[in-house]
Amino acid sequence: MTTTVDGAPAPPPPSPLRLSKFTTAKMRILITGGAGFIGSHLVDRLMEEGTNEVIVADNFFSGSKDNLKKWIGHPNFELIRHDVTETLLVEVDQIYHLACPASPIFYKYNPVKTIKTNVMGTLNMLGLAKRVGARILLTSTSEVYGDPLEHPQTEEYWGNVNPIGVRSCYDEGKRVAETLMFDYHRQHGVEIRVARIFNTYGPRMNIDDGRVVSNFIAQALRGETMTVQSPGTQTRSFCYVSDMVDGLYRLMNGEHTGPINLGNPGEFTMLELADTVRELIEPSAQTKIVENTPDDPRKRKPDITKATKLLGWEPKVTLREGLPLMAADFRERLNYVKKPQK
Numbered sequence: 001m002t003t004t005v006d007g008a009p010a011p012p013p014p015s016p017l018r019l020s021k022f023t024t025a026k027m028r029i030l031i032t033g034g035a036g037f038i039g040s041h042l043v044d045r046l047m048e049e050g051t052n053e054v055i056v057a058d059n060f061f062s063g064s065k066d067n068l069k070k071w072i073g074h075p076n077f078e079l080i081r082h083d084v085t086e087t088l089l090v091e092v093d094q095i096y097h098l099a100c101p102a103s104p105i106f107y108k109y110n111p112v113k114t115i116k117t118n119v120m121g122t123l124n125m126l127g128l129a130k131r132v133g134a135r136i137l138l139t140s141t142s143e144v145y146g147d148p149l150e151h152p153q154t155e156e157y158w159g160n161v162n163p164i165g166v167r168s169c170y171d172e173g174k175r176v177a178e179t180l181m182f183d184y185h186r187q188h189g190v191e192i193r194v195a196r197i198f199n200t201y202g203p204r205m206n207i208d209d210g211r212v213v214s215n216f217i218a219q220a221l222r223g224e225t226m227t228v229q230s231p232g233t234q235t236r237s238f239c240y241v242s243d244m245v246d247g248l249y250r251l252m253n254g255e256h257t258g259p260i261n262l263g264n265p266g267e268f269t270m271l272e273l274a275d276t277v278r279e280l281i282e283p284s285a286q287t288k289i290v291e292n293t294p295d296d297p298r299k300r301k302p303d304i305t306k307a308t309k310l311l312g313w314e315p316k317v318t319l320r321e322g323l324p325l326m327a328a329d330f331r332e333r334l335n336y337v338k339k340p341q342k
Ligand SMILES: NC(=O)c1ccc[n+]([C@@H]2O[C@H](COP(=O)([O-])OP(=O)(O)OC[C@H]3O[C@@H](n4cnc5c(N)ncnc54)[C@H](O)[C@@H]3O)[C@@H](O)[C@H]2O)c1
Pocket: 032, 033, 034, 035, 036, 037, 038, 039, 057, 058, 059, 060, 061, 062, 063, 064, 082, 083, 084, 085, 097, 098, 099, 100, 101, 102, 103, 117, 121, 139, 140, 141, 142, 196, 197, 198, 199, 200, 201
């Protein structure tokens, strides 16, 4: 058996079917979860290159056809209603595996399904990658670090995760998904890429997604009080979606398996975030402290040394630049009419 530099078996040769393509597209790319927030921006990026055929497989649990409407009917684009817990056979060169609800409200709604999506979904996509010789990228998460005891978090940190809590279906699900990726790489030579994404925000997020940036902007624009979950001093690092898509693209097309942290190291408390939304989006917006949910991580900030060195990547859009761009999109979708000033 031939092996690669790191001792893993060499990846299988591309399937013969892949060589009998009818189109002139250079790459055929599958994006699971491509109807969601990050996935649909990734579709834009890959379609805009003009040389790819893009296939999206999504069950529309938290995503929407609306996010892809500009590509529906395009000859290089296909949309399949598919649940990744079931097997799928498509001849592709690359798989971006994003399918999984990301907002805590959505992933806690049916935790058993979330675990199945992470474990069976990733197994199915790895099986597909192995069969057709595709490279596969998993969008893992900073949640693999749990409530971190190291700060900022490097990829070497193994995390502090509650295995039986209400967030575990997601956190542990992603940890198993990472394990599966590395086992398929070591055992079967599948070409893998693992990104650990830190909180990402931007236009096209579901208005009622439930994550903090979308909540605060929607609340501010609707004239509602921003709900800061207690104590409000917990921190997050927020990355604008175009930066994230660029990082995922570089990781997929680079030489490193990862895991690699992708996120913006700018760190803010939730109270600071609310203040910034008030300052930049709606000066009359009020805040109130509400009860938090169990196991909420107290701090999170990526160490992106690896991404910078290995991918030449660093985020460009600051929170103060990104929030107004997201608010403009929310205003349009909410048919927002600014209240007259007194
Ligand atoms: N946005 C973030 O801050 C963030 C942070 C860390 C990791 N991630 C990861 O990035 C990916 C995308 O996140 P997002 O923010 O775009 O979330 P999202 O909820 O907008 O997108 C997820 C997509 O996956 C689809 N999906 C869910 N379960 C599925 C299933 N069983 N079969 C097929 N499709 C399914 C949903 O319908 C949706 O279109 C997820 O894997 C998430 O875990 C996101």
